[in-house]
Amino acid sequence: MVKFLKPGKAVVVLQGRYAGRKAVIVRNFDDGTRDRPYAHCLVAGIKKYPSKVVRKDSAKKAAKKSRVKAFVKLVNYRHLMPTRYTLDVDLKDAVATDSLQSKDKRVTAAKEAKKRLEERFKTGKNRWFFTKLRF
Numbered sequence: 001m002v003k004f005l006k007p008g009k010a011v012v013v014l015q016g017r018y019a020g021r022k023a024v025i026v027r028n029f030d031d032g033t034r035d036r037p038y039a040h041c042l043v044a045g046i047k048k049y050p051s052k053v054v055r056k057d058s059a060k061k062a063a064k065k066s067r068v069k070a071f072v073k074l075v076n077y078r079h080l081m082p083t084r085y086t087l088d089v090d091l092k093d094a095v096a097t098d099s100l101q102s103k104d105k106r107v108t109a110a111k112e113a114k115k116r117l118e119e120r121f122k123t124g125k126n127r128w129f130f131t132k133l134r135f
Contacts (some may be wrong), residue, residue, distance in 0.1 A: 003023060003030060005041060005077060006087045010129055018071055021045050022037040023080075024087045025096050026072075039077045042100075044113040045092050047071045049132045050121055068121060068130070070114040072099070072106060087129055089120050108125050 005011075009025045023045025032038050048069035053062045072095050094112035099105040121130050 002027060003028075003133070005030075006081070007092065008088060010083045010085040010087050010126075011043065011080040012083065012133065013043070013075060013079065014081055015074075016075075018047065018073065018074060021071075022046065022083075022090065022129055022133065023071075023073075023075075024089060024129075026091045027097065029095065041077065041080070042072070042076055042095065042097055043075050043080075044070060044072050044095050044110075046117065046130070050130055054132075055094065066121060069116045070108045070110050070115055070117055072113055073099060076099055085126070085128060087120070087126055091115050 005025060007025050007027060011023050011025060013019055013021050013023055020074065023043040025044045026044050027040040029036070030039050033057055046068055048067075050068055051065040053065050057065065072098070091113055094116060095109045099109035120126060
C-alpha cells in the first residue's frame with residue numbers, strides 16, 4: 001500500500017473537539033508507538049480561522065481579522081480525511097512530539113505554529129487552507 005499521509009499534507013479532522021477543522025501533518029507514525037499502538041500523526045491545525053477583510057476596515061481592524069488560532073494534536077489516521085492539497089510550511093522544528101507532554105510546552109508549540117501559519121496566510125498562498133469549511 002502506498003503511504004500518502006506524509007508531512008505537509010493538508011487534512012480535515014473528522015472526530016473530536018476539532019472536527020471539521022483543517023490541519024497539516026507535521027510528523028507521521030505509520031507503525032504506531034508503544035503508548036499508541038496504532039497508526040497516527042502529529043498535526044498542527046487552525047482552531048479559529050481568519051475573518052474576511054473588507055476595504056473599509058482600518059489597518060488595526062484588518063490586522064485583528066487576519067489573526068489565526070492554532071492547535072497541536074496527535075490524531076489517529078482513521079479520524080483524518082486527506083485532501084489533495086499540500087502546505088509547504090516548515091513546522092517540524094516548531095512542533096515536536098515531546099512538546100505535547102506538558103501544558104506549557106504544548107502552548108508554546110501552538111503559539112509557534114500560529115506564528116508560522118499567520119505568516120503563510122499573509123503571503124496569500126494556500127488560500128483554501130485558511131477558509132472555513134462550509135458543510
